[in-house]
Amino acid sequence: MATHEQYYVPAQSKWPIIATIGLATTLYGLGTWFNDLKAGRDESNGPLIFFIGGLLVAYMLFGWFGNVIKESRAGLYSAQMDRSFRWGMSWFIFSEVMFFAAFFGTLFYIRYWTGPWLGGEGDKGISNMLWPNFEYTWPLLNNPDPKLFPAPEGIIDPWKLPLINTILLVTSSFTVTFAHHALRKGERQKLKLWLAATILLGVTFLVLQAEEYVHAYTELGLTLGSGIYGATFFMLTGFHGAHVTLGALILTVMLVRILRGHFTPEHHFGFEAASWYWHFVDVVWIGLFTFVYVL
Amino acid sequence: MSAVIDTDTGHAGHDHHHGPAKGLMRWVLTTNHKDIGTMYLWFSFCMFLLGGSMAMVIRAELFQPGLQIVQPEFFNQMTTMHGLIMVFGAVMPAFVGLANWMIPLMVGAPDMALPRMNNFSFWLLPAAFTLLVSTLFTEGGGPNFGWTFYAPLSTTYAPESVTFFIFAIHLMGISSIMGAINVIATILNLRAPGMTLMKMPLFVWTWLITAFLLIAVMPVLAGVVTMMLMDIHFGTSFFNAAGGGDPVLFQHVFWFFGHPEVYIMILPAFGAVSSIIPAFSRKPLFGYTSMVYATAAIAFLSFIVWAHHMFTVGIPLTGELFFMYATMLIAVPTGVKVFNWVSTMWQGSLTFETPMLFAVAFVILFTIGGFSGLMLAIAPADFQYHDTYFVVAHFHYVLVPGAIFGIFASAYYWLPKWTGHMYDETLGKLHFWLSFIGMNMAFFPMHFVGLAGMPRRIPDYNLQFADFNMVSSIGAFTFGATQFLFLFIVIKCIRGGKPAPAKPWDGADGLEWTVPSPAPYHTFSTPPEVK
Numbered sequence: 001m002a003t004h005e006q007y008y009v010p011a012q013s014k015w016p017i018i019a020t021i022g023l024a025t026t027l028y029g030l031g032t033w034f035n036d037l038k039a040g041r042d043e044s045n046g047p048l049i050f051f052i053g054g055l056l057v058a059y060m061l062f063g064w065f066g067n068v069i070k071e072s073r074a075g076l077y078s079a080q081m082d083r084s085f086r087w088g089m090s091w092f093i094f095s096e097v098m099f100f101a102a103f104f105g106t107l108f109y110i111r112y113w114t115g116p117w118l119g120g121e122g123d124k125g126i127s128n129m130l131w132p133n134f135e136y137t138w139p140l141l142n143n144p145d146p147k148l149f150p151a152p153e154g155i156i157d158p159w160k161l162p163l164i165n166t167i168l169l170v171t172s173s174f175t176v177t178f179a180h181h182a183l184r185k186g187e188r189q190k191l192k193l194w195l196a197a198t199i200l201l202g203v204t205f206l207v208l209q210a211e212e213y214v215h216a217y218t219e220l221g222l223t224l225g226s227g228i229y230g231a232t233f234f235m236l237t238g239f240h241g242a243h244v245t246l247g248a249l250i251l252t253v254m255l256v257r258i259l260r261g262h263f264t265p266e267h268h269f270g271f272e273a274a275s276w277y278w279h280f281v282d283v284v285w286i287g288l289f290t291f292v293y294v295l
Numbered sequence: 296m297s298a299v300i301d302t303d304t305g306h307a308g309h310d311h312h313h314g315p316a317k318g319l320m321r322w323v324l325t326t327n328h329k330d331i332g333t334m335y336l337w338f339s340f341c342m343f344l345l346g347g348s349m350a351m352v353i354r355a356e357l358f359q360p361g362l363q364i365v366q367p368e369f370f371n372q373m374t375t376m377h378g379l380i381m382v383f384g385a386v387m388p389a390f391v392g393l394a395n396w397m398i399p400l401m402v403g404a405p406d407m408a409l410p411r412m413n414n415f416s417f418w419l420l421p422a423a424f425t426l427l428v429s430t431l432f433t434e435g436g437g438p439n440f441g442w443t444f445y446a447p448l449s450t451t452y453a454p455e456s457v458t459f460f461i462f463a464i465h466l467m468g469i470s471s472i473m474g475a476i477n478v479i480a481t482i483l484n485l486r487a488p489g490m491t492l493m494k495m496p497l498f499v500w501t502w503l504i505t506a507f508l509l510i511a512v513m514p515v516l517a518g519v520v521t522m523m524l525m526d527i528h529f530g531t532s533f534f535n536a537a538g539g540g541d542p543v544l545f546q547h548v549f550w551f552f553g554h555p556e557v558y559i560m561i562l563p564a565f566g567a568v569s570s571i572i573p574a575f576s577r578k579p580l581f582g583y584t585s586m587v588y589a590t591a592a593i594a595f596l597s598f599i600v601w602a603h604h605m606f607t608v609g610i611p612l613t614g615e616l617f618f619m620y621a622t623m624l625i626a627v628p629t630g631v632k633v634f635n636w637v638s639t640m641w642q643g644s645l646t647f648e649t650p651m652l653f654a655v656a657f658v659i660l661f662t663i664g665g666f667s668g669l670m671l672a673i674a675p676a677d678f679q680y681h682d683t684y685f686v687v688a689h690f691h692y693v694l695v696p697g698a699i700f701g702i703f704a705s706a707y708y709w710l711p712k713w714t715g716h717m718y719d720e721t722l723g724k725l726h727f728w729l730s731f732i733g734m735n736m737a738f739f740p741m742h743f744v745g746l747a748g749m750p751r752r753i754p755d756y757n758l759q760f761a762d763f764n765m766v767s768s769i770g771a772f773t774f775g776a777t778q779f780l781f782l783f784i785v786i787k788c789i790r791g792g793k794p795a796p797a798k799p800w801d802g803a804d805g806l807e808w809t810v811p812s813p814a815p816y817h818t819f820s821t822p823p824e825v826k
Binding site for chain 2: 006007010011012013015017019020021023027028030038039080083084087088091094098099101102106109115118123124127131143149223224225226228229232234235
């Protein structure tokens with residue numbers, strides 16, 4: 001019993017309440033902003049409130065993670081604590097998987113049920129009587145009601161930018177693993193290079209993704225408002241892009257920490273968690289490339 | 296970054312024997328699982344009274360046919376907010392509060408695995424509900440589309456406040472996911488040496504499975520409200536057939552969350568009752584292993600039954616059949632549980648203190664709710680029952696004497712451990728009997744009016760339903776008023792009463808009874824050995 005490690009229970013902390021106030025303020029501001037935009041009100045406090053909330057959240061993230069890093073480097077975390085973090089991160093990633101599952105499920109449901117039914121086929125084909133001229137195809141280049149939802153003129157060719165993006169992300173999954181191996185062997189120089197390469201690949205991905213969006217909006221008429229194809233396309237790729245952005249940010253923080261001499265070959269869960277997250281966004285992309293772009 | 300650490304943070308790592316901080320900031324800044332559990336429980340009770348007062352408005356309006364007290368628009372806001380507040384504000388936080396208090400004590404852990412995140416999970420709830428409830432006072436009113444917020448009622452035809460409703464749901468979801476991650480990490484990682492998985496109290500088991508359900512479905516809820524947000528503000532057509540979307544899709548995604556959600560609200564009660572019934576039967580739980588597997592089976596099935604909420608919406612016949620049979624399958628593991636509870640009591644030396652009264656009522660009345668659930672599961676019959684008061688009767692029978700009686704039973708069972716005092720047994724029994732009578736009087740007649748065709752979510756009704764509705768309303772007022780008695784009993788128990796020994800119930804079993812009452816601020820800093 002005496003050999004049992006003491007589990008670290010932190011003392012009081014101000015970060016949770018700051019996080020709550022920050023997050024609630026951000027969302028209140030965002031909601032006010034959205035509502036004012038929709039109602040066509042010219043003056044809105046929304047952006048300001050949103051901005052203040054965002055600052056609070058940023059302050060909290062710096063402070064809270066800073067606190068954890070300090071504690072970790074002071075050696076307060078036992079092996080058992082490390083396992084708590086591992087469980088925490090794993091289940092967080094599982095929750096993210098389920099978040100994307102909702103949108104993938106939506107895509108499948110539309111393609112296998114709703115679409116054909118609206119087009120007059122299958123069990124509920126009777127719904128074709130709503131728009132008798134509608135014919136279902138996927139990609140959906142004609143919408144049931146083109147006045148409300150003008151259809152896109154074309155879609156993104158998967159074998160151009162998206163293919164390059166796939167190569168970029170898959171490569172980055174390898175480079176982050178190389179970085180991890182270098183960290184475990186204590187080869188700091190290699191670690192820095194591979195990690196920097198990973199971030200570079202991620203950022204390039206984001207730039208190309210932005211280019212693709214501009215192309216879709218300006219030349220193809222493929223927008224959020226162009227019916228269910230555009231809706232699912234932008235929802236899935238958009239949330240994925242947001243996750244890549246977050247992942248790249250996390251990896252950048254890791255790079256900064258490594259430059260400051262953090263992490264040892266034995267203790268580096270912060271880095272490992274970041275790499276788990278990065279692999280996760282990579283896997284989501286494979287799903288996207290297959291089901292959104294190619295099939 | 297400096298490797299030096301300030302004394303404040305370093306202090307806690309080495310010294311677990313100091314007491315709580317003083318004043319209000321103790322609660323705001325705390326990382327202590329008992330403090331956080333207490334806050335969850337009080338928050339839940341406040342929401343219970345708020346959601347309950349909305350139910351009182353509903354029952355007052357339905358006391359007689361015709362429109363007497365409120366306008367239909369406001370009535371809709373009341374039914375919506377009543378449901379949302381009771382589900383997300385009262386029942387779920389109450390179980391998280393119980394989990395916070397009891398899981399570390401039951402597995403011999405010093406605290407929850409991630410104590411700061413634990414406090415964050417709690418404080419998000421008051422923020423979320425402030426955001427949600429405040430919409431009632433805005434121009435255009437609060438959410439009025441029912442707690443299930445079906446599109447297009449909640450998109451095309453929604454009041455402006457729907458945006459804040461969506462963000463409030465996001466906050467609650469973040470809170471639930473973090474809370475669930477904490478519960479899983481605590482159970483999997485912080486058990487005392489010797490506490491194998493199959494030695495864990497059932498409350499811990501049911502919470503482990505509940506936490507898994509939460510992490511699996513709360514993100515899906517976040518997904519569906521995000522799609523609503525996009526439809527409302529950014530011109531997408533997820534739930535609009537004119538753009539190739541589908542309003543029925545909303546229901547699929549919602550109920551994929553919604554059905555596991557109803558088990559999230561009942562599984563922890565199953566666990567608590569599985570501790571309480573053996574304690575007052577002075578016998579070990581009958582069929583522990585089968586209880587664990589039955590819980591897991593119920594959780595698994597909860598993912599493949601969702602469309603039984605949508606039998607009348609127009610799904611293919613194969614779908615109707617699949618979801619009908621899958622739903623009926625749930626009766627098997629649930630039956631295992633009811634059988635085990637009854638067998639635990641069989642030939643036990645039973646006494647009926649307040650926790651046991653609530654627990655026994657739980658078994659009987661939850662089973663009634665289960666039976667009406669079986670009736671609703673029959674797809675062709677459901678075409679008649681759908682959206683009638685029969686459905687309202689059904690889910691109130693599983694939630695009030697199910698979830699809420701489970702919470703009351705737990706509260707009375709563990710109050711001595713929390714406060715160090717025995718509660719007033721006479722008043723506790725009075726609370727039980729008034730709740731029992733009031734609740735049955737309120738909800739039982741709803742079966743009859745429902746079968747006769749009275750629709751739900753309607754402020755006015757046909758004259759033929761008048762008598763039963765009046766009975767329902769009187770029962771509901773009785774039940775509602777009785778809860779102030781509960782408040783009184785709890786406050787009385789906190790302030791004083793007969794000192795409680797470490798183990799006030801002679802048949803009780805578990806690590807939580809090995810620590811003094813009230814439980815010290817820090818327990819199990821050194822883990823106990825479990826044989």
